[in-house]
Amino acid sequence: xxxxxxxxxxxxxxxxxxxxxxxxxxxxxxxxxxxxxxxxxxxxxxxxxxxxxxxxxxxxxxxxxxxxxxxxxxxxxxxxxxxxxxxxxxxxxxxxxxxxxxxxxxxxxxxxxxx
Amino acid sequence: xxxxxxxxxxxxxxxxxxxxxxxxxxxxxxxxxxxxxxxxxxxxxxxxxxxxxxxxxxxxxxxxxxxxxxxxxxxxxxxxxxxxxxxxxxxxxxxxxxxxxxxxxxxxxxxx
Numbered sequence: 001x002x003x004x005x006x007x008x009x010x011x012x013x014x015x016x017x018x019x020x021x022x023x024x025x026x027x028x029x030x031x032x033x034x035x036x037x038x039x040x041x042x043x044x045x046x047x048x049x050x051x052x053x054x055x056x057x058x059x060x061x062x063x064x065x066x067x068x069x070x071x072x073x074x075x076x077x078x079x080x081x082x083x084x085x086x087x088x089x090x091x092x093x094x095x096x097x098x099x100x101x102x103x104x105x106x107x108x109x110x111x112x113x114x115x
Numbered sequence: 116x117x118x119x120x121x122x123x124x125x126x127x128x129x130x131x132x133x134x135x136x137x138x139x140x141x142x143x144x145x146x147x148x149x150x151x152x153x154x155x156x157x158x159x160x161x162x163x164x165x166x167x168x169x170x171x172x173x174x175x176x177x178x179x180x181x182x183x184x185x186x187x188x189x190x191x192x193x194x195x196x197x198x199x200x201x202x203x204x205x206x207x208x209x210x211x212x213x214x215x216x217x218x219x220x221x222x223x224x225x226x227x
Binding site (some may be wrong): 040043097 | 119121123151156157158159163203205207211212213214215216217218219220
């Protein structure tokens with residue numbers, strides 16, 4: 001596609017529920033990144049994929065968070081047993097390759113609200 | 116102390132003013148330096164990227180990197196109301212696979 005697509009754009013869920021957030025990167029981009037942005041803060045790194053494999057998941061806050069990219073294109077961020085503190089905008093970005101030298105293209109994000 | 120520090124503002128200037136936005140950082144391994152613009156309820160949009168020290172100019176925007184001082188700047192000339200947004204600095208270390216470390220963001224308002 002022309003840009004990075006994230007669905008849903010908004011998600012409201014009850015505490016304790018499971019949610020999945022989807023990211024469809026730019027076609028041909030091998031690197032895919034997930035970030036989380038809280039209100040008034042810059043994005044914080046969660047995980048990045050090079051192809052199908054998670055090359056760095058050091059930013060995932062705990063084992064309730066998991067992400068997959070089974071075919072090297074679309075990625076899904078999964079959050080189990082959601083907590084109110086998980087409320088944030090979850091941003092996905094893709095780049096031609098990993099390394100940061102071309103910068104990223106971000107999607108518009110999924111705004112997650114846990115009530 | 117955060118790896119990247121950025122004054123959150125808000126910063127309000129009249130149309131036509133020169134705007135100066137700044138970040139400091141502590142990790143000397145950072146090699147790539149970027150500025151993103153983020154409009155409300157949108158994802159960050161890449162404005163400028165610079166490798167290592169030096170200046171880079173693109174239209175009304177100039178990015179400066181001073182690695183010796185661990186200080187980066189973005190200048191906006193002839194600012195326009197459409198420049199009103201949050202500006203995020205970001206930086207990365209090649210060895211970390213392009214993982215970006217962002218500043219908090221500076222909220223800029225350009226008044227007509």
